[in-house]
Amino acid sequence: MRSVKAINPGRLNRKVKIYRYVTIETELGSSKKVLAYDRTVWAELRPTRGTEFLEYYKEANALQFKVTMRYRPELTEKDVLVYGDRQFEINSIINIMEANIYLEVYCTESKDKKILYDPEGGV
Secondary structure (H helix, E strand, O other): OOOOOOHHHHHHEEEEEEEEEEEEEOOOOEEEEEEEEEEEEEEEEEEEEEEEEEEEEEEEEEEEEEEEEOOOOOOOOOHHHHHEEEEEEEEEEHHHHHOOEEEEEEEEEEEEOOOOOOOOOOO
16 A cells, blocks of 8 residues: 555646757767757646846846656656747756655755757657
8 A cells, every 4th residue: 555645637737848868869960959849748837936146247146946747768868848838957856755656846946047948859
């Protein structure tokens, strides 16, 4: 019997895209790492904290979010989550109670830094 309290699936009401770094070969034969679309999942986004800091002598801010989604064993801290035109860098991934049912993904949305990716979902 599992002791994990079930989450109401209606809370997973946002479509979040997962992007993953892949290595491609350029026209000149060298390799290059780019973000490529992996899949779309249903998730819940909750803001947890906002911070302001100095980066290269100018003010910057970052919002931290907790993203709850169904268990995905292939998700890593190197992946990037995209919701609409907002990008989230993954800080940590917590498998709730090690039950392989849900993940809590703690992310940072940086308002001043964007990671380039193909919005159409291709490489």
